[in-house]
Amino acid sequence: QVQLVESGGGLVQPGGSLRLSCAASGSTFNFYVMGWYRQAPGKQRELVAHITSGDSTTYATSVKGRFTISRDNAKNTVYLQMNSLKPEDAAVYYCNVYSIATHRGYWGQGTQVTVSS
Numbered sequence: 001q002v003q004l005v006e007s008g009g010g011l012v013q014p015g016g017s018l019r020l021s022c023a024a025s026g027s028t029f030n031f032y033v034m035g036w037y038r039q040a041p042g043k044q045r046e047l048v049a050h051i052t053s054g055d056s057t058t059y060a061t062s063v064k065g066r067f068t069i070s071r072d073n074a075k076n077t078v079y080l081q082m083n084s085l086k087p088e089d090a091a092v093y094y095c096n097v098y099s100i101a102t103h104r105g106y107w108g109q110g111t112q113v114t115v116s117s
Contacts, residue, residue: 002026002106004095009111012085016115020080022095022108033098034071034078038091038113045094049080063089082113090115 008020020036035050049059049069057069068081078095095108 004108006108006111011114024076040091
């Protein structure tokens, strides 16, 4: 059974940085697309960034140049480095892994990011 455990969220001032981590277990994730989504109150969940098994990355326009997604296949972990955080980045951030082979996706429980002075 696939399990995802996120960590690294918290309160940060505008302009600050946070690094989110998502540790996956229960499968071999080398061929999964791994990504981060976020959902702010009253808004739909949206893609922040994802990274393929070949390290190809995609970012939401709103975070390009500020956020960096990376993965460590040996540790089954995906990271999201968030710099120059803005109040509008505040949301619950969810880790997602998607198997291209089985077309199944899995979600983490979410981690809260609050950007406020």
